Amino acid sequence: MGTSSSKNLDSSSHGSGEEKDDHGGGQLYVSLKMENYNLKGDLVPHVYGSVPLVGSWDTSKALPMERESTSMWELSFVVPPNHETLDFKFLLKPKYNNVPCIEEEGSNRQFMGGKLQGVARLAVFKFNTEEMLEYQVFIKANRVSPFDLAASWRAYQENLEPSTVRGIPDVSINSLPEGVENGSSTSLDLDLEQYLVPAPPTSVVYAANLTETPRSLKRGGVFSNADVSIKDTSVSVDRPATIKEMEVVIPDPPKLFSPPGMVESKSVGTFSSLQKQDSYRGLYVDRGVGSPRLVKSASAHTLTSGGKTDSGAKNSMPAAAGAVAAAAVADQMLGPKEDMHLAIVLVGLPARGKTFTAAKLTRYLRWLGHDTKHFNVGKYRRLKHGTNQSADFFRGDNPEGMEARNEVAALAMDDMTAWMQEGGQVGIFDATNSTSERRNMLIKMAEGKCKIIFLETICNDRQIIERNIRLKIQQSPDYADEPDFEAGYQDFKRRLDNYEKMYEPVNEGSYIKMIDMVSGHGGQIQVNNISGYLPGRIVFFLVNTHLTPRPILLTRHGESRDNVRTRIGGDTPLSGNGELYAKKLTNFVEKRLKNERAASIWTSTLQRTILTANQIVGFPKIQWRALDEINAGVCDGMTYEEIKKNMPEEYESRKKDKLRYRYPRGESYLDVIQRLEPVIIELERQRAPVVVVSHQAVLRALYAYFADRPLQEIPHIEMPLHTIIEIQMGVTGVQEKRYKLMD
Ligand SMILES: Nc1ncnc2c1ncn2[C@@H]1O[C@H](COP(=O)(O)OP(=O)(O)O)[C@@H](O)[C@H]1O
Ligand SMILES: O=P(O)(O)OC[C@H]1O[C@@](CO)(OP(=O)(O)O)[C@@H](O)[C@@H]1O
Incomplete structure (x- = not known):
């Protein structure tokens, strides 16, 4: 208390403190503290004793101590000086209940004439013959005059730091x-740019893991790892994207947003990596697209509880808390086997945002803790048939082309269902899947293995499609070797025509249709036969996303x-x-x-x-x-x-x-x-x-x-x-x- 008339009776477990005689009269200010890092249920230290203030030996009227920090409990009170003696003891009991109530071992503690009697000791509580808890005890007493009390109250108020933001509405x-x-x-x-500092490079380990070589193609001896880098150099199959690769140039600038003060930026997301504004080719960072079946990725490990296998299938508990964990557990216990695995099968014409949407959904589900992988059939096609197939390859009346495309789709689907058998939860199957024949093939392949939901992206805005096509020519590895932008553009348009001739909108099974959802207003989401926790969440997420x-x-x-x-x-x-x-x-x-x-x-x-x-x-x-x-x-x-x-x-x-x-x-x-x-x-x-x-x-x-x-x-x-x-x-x-x- 810092007054000239103070009396310090500091008595701790380490020895009793120095005492001073009382010359000032006044009141006795007592500060009791107990310390222990171990807690016992909801038991709170209390003080009870001989004067009414501390309950007159009635445990139900004992004074609870307040928590001062994690381990320290505190109680201060002032007793009038006319109390010749003050006896007290410590108790442990719940704050609003009288049972259980455990009294400290040993005799009463006693103040006599303002002085603490006896030797300092720990407060020992016995719960049964084996279990006990010991608290260190710190006792301080000061004689204070009413004047001192008033002064210290003022000082307390001055130093108190109540929240300065109270009263500001939400x-x-x-x-x-x-x-x-x-x-x-x-x-x-x-000048904002003077404060610009480099952003950290994208995680090397993760990017590489996500773009593993499709397993089925590797097994079939179509290529070796080394081949991949040569055949498909513009797809970052084996290497992470470097910062330089990830510079972004957006075509058709007048239509697109360009914030003030924007300088070089780095992509941390789904797409990126074009080169200079007037050079039409760039590197395509195929982040999040892959079919890792042979080698378990780091992310797969993080998303499962123990990685224990049960006849080949791991126990697929998500690394998640709350609702996500609860839903996963319920699915595992109650749901039909195929409901434990969900396949989101993209449908749509080229340049309708399928890969973009698939990558975004993958990112969201993984962040929530769901074991999710994105399988891109285009990647399989490029790895098996090369990157420079012309528009004719995609004609509906080209039997070899049709067969080749169905074959790579089946390989990707095989990889995806095999990964699910090993415990994978959500597979995102990214291809045009634009005919009901193709979709039937996928439904058959999924039978008894996973539940399929089709996700169709539809865009009726010619301007947006035009912008998407230009983005595609710049981003897609299909045009990485085409030096002439116009030639690439014309080829892609022909490819689109070929697809449009065959296109059959989804009308079967469970589906979600995203129609004109780019701007975030005016579009719509149509759903059919969607139920369950995860599908519901996916719909909710898609309803809320846009590209503004x-x-x-x-x-x-x-x-x-x-x-x-x-x-x-x-x-x-x-x-x-x-x-x-x-x-x-x-x-x-x-x-x-x-x-x-x-x-x-x-x-x-x-x-x-x-x-x-x-x-x-x-x-x-x-x-x-x-x-x-x-x-x-x-x-x-x-x-x-x-x-x-x-x-x-x-x-x-x-x-x-x-x-x-x-x-x-x-x-x-x-x-x-x-x-x-x-x-x-x-x-x-x-x-x-x-x-x-x-x-x-x-x-x-x-x-x-x-x-x-x-x-x-x-x-x-x-x-x-x-x-x-x-x-x-x-x-x-x-x-x-x-x-x-x-x-
Ligand atoms: N729902 C959507 N509708 C139309 N365009 C979209 C949508 N979502 C994203 N896009 C845009 O489409 C561009 C091309 O998308 P991409 O995913 O490569 O097409 P796809 O896989 O359908 O060929 C993206 O860069 C993005 O700007
Ligand atoms: O998870 P760790 O690394 O402990 O970081 C979280 C900690 O960061 C702190 C600062 O140490 O956050 P903040 O100051 O931003 O509110 C703590 O309050 C918080 O417990």
């Missing part, structure tokens, strides 16, 4: 200061006071550095979004994110509970060092499996992913830019979705403070830029 908008028009503030001489180009800006809050103290969790305000970042971010957002008609700012409900976004004006701000930081449970407020020292088992368990590890009374990364699903759906649905101000763990999970990073990597993704990750969504997939606003 949805708010700070209006612009008078005389300032949106986007024309004087502070805007900021828009940026999503992800940033952590400015440095918080707990960040400075290296304490995790908590709800502290910003440090000086953090406040500076809040200002810089405000300027950045103002400049970056100055030409946008609409945008919104999303924060968590914790004050460090709300304060970071506080000064941004003119855009609606929305607080999302789902964006709150991973809940560290009983470790909230501790440093990693403290956890390591005091809870070594917890520390080690988290180190071993950071993805699945759940803090006691808190969350795991998998829990965080589950609660972020509505956020992802809403980010997909939004057509205007969104700025997300959130936290390290949450942003790792969100970023992983856009960057297509495997679940296992999520807890280890670098997510630095004071850096903005700009995700550009659009017609070529997802690209990333990074801005570092502070050193």
Whole structure:
């Protein structure tokens, strides 16, 4: 208490403290603390004793101690000086219940004339003959005058840091200061490009794993790995895409979005990799497309619980929490065998967004924890028959062409069903599948092995089809060796005519039709005979996706006071550095979004994110509970060092499996992913830019979705403070830029 009349009776398990005589009179301020890292159910330390304040020896009136930190419990009270003696003991019992009630071993503890009597000792609780719990005890008593009490109350109030953001409604908008028009503030001489830093290269291991050589072709001796690189050089079969390969040029610029200040960007998503604007050929990054059957990919391992095999089939529990896990378990226990495996079979004319949609769906399902693979028949065709087949190959009246195409489709389907027998959950079968004869063949092949849902992409907008065709000539390995863009364009048009002559829209079985869904409004989704958890989710996802180009800006809050103290969790305000970042971010957002008609700012409900976004004006701000930081449970407020020292088992368990590890009374990364699903759906649905101000763990999970990073990597993704990750969504997939606003 820091008063001249204080009396310190510090009595801990390590020895009793120094005593001073009482000269000041007044009241006795008693502070009791107990410490133990082990908890026993919902038992809370209580104090009961001889004076009415502490229950007059009635256990039901005992005073509960309050949790001061993970392991420390605290209770302070003031007793009038006229109590000659104060006897008391510690109890363990539930906070709102009187049973069980365990009293500490040994005699009463006693204050006499304001002095603690006897020797310091631990508080020992015996549950039965074998089980007991020991708490360290810290007791402090000070004589304080009423004047001291009043002064200390004032000091307490001054130092108290109640949340400074209380009262800000969940949805708010700070209006612009008078005389300032949106986007024309004087502070805007900021050059965004000066803050640009390189984005990390796409994960090497993952990209390579995803583009494995189709197994059935390899087994048949059609080619060796070495052949693949030679025959199909423009498909990144055996090697990851390098940053240079992933530069993107979008054709027909006037029709497409080009945000201010855009410079070089890197694709982290489904498509990318064209070269220069006026050179019509580029590298095609076939990310997420493959048929890995021989070699298990890293992602396949991460998505199953144990990888145990049962007569060849592994136990396909998803690496997921919550609803995803519950549905998977129910399917395994109750569903018909073929329902455990789902085949999404794409249908549509060329250049209708089938591969794009398939890759996006794969990314979403994998992020949720479903074991999903994308099988692209075009890749099989190129590997078996080469990359330079002309339009004639695709004529309906060309029997050799028809046979060759059906054969590679059957090979891919074989690979997909074989992978499912090994435990794979969702196979996405990507080809035109544009005749009912072809679809019948697939239905027969799937019998008893998996359930088929057709996903047809239909586009009636000539302009969009034209743009898609141009993208195709630039992206597809089929035209990688064609130096003349116009020749490639004419050939592709003839190929399209050939397909159109044969095309039969889906009218059979279970299907989803996406009709004119590119812009996110005006289109429609038709579904037939769709039921079940996963199909329902897939429909919901597809309803909400579109291709309207828009940026999503992800940033952590400015440095918080707990960040400075290296304490995790908590709800502290910003440090000086953090406040500076809040200002810089405000300027950045103002400049970056100055030409946008609409945008919104999303924060968590914790004050460090709300304060970071506080000064941004003119855009609606929305607080999302789902964006709150991973809940560290009983470790909230501790440093990693403290956890390591005091809870070594917890520390080690988290180190071993950071993805699945759940803090006691808190969350795991998998829990965080589950609660972020509505956020992802809403980010997909939004057509205007969104700025997300959130936290390290949450942003790792969100970023992983856009960057297509495997679940296992999520807890280890670098997510630095004071850096903005700009995700550009659009017609070529997802690209990333990074801005570092502070050193
Ligand atoms: N639902 C859709 N309708 C029309 N075009 C789309 C759709 N989804 C994506 N696209 C666009 O179509 C382009 C070509 O898509 P792609 O998937 O290669 O076509 P496909 O596999 O049908 O030949 C993509 O780059 C994308 O911009
Ligand atoms: O999963 P790890 O690597 O522990 O990172 C999450 C931690 O990051 C922190 C900072 O250490 O997030 P933030 O400051 O962004 O809110 C902690 O609050 C949180 O527990």
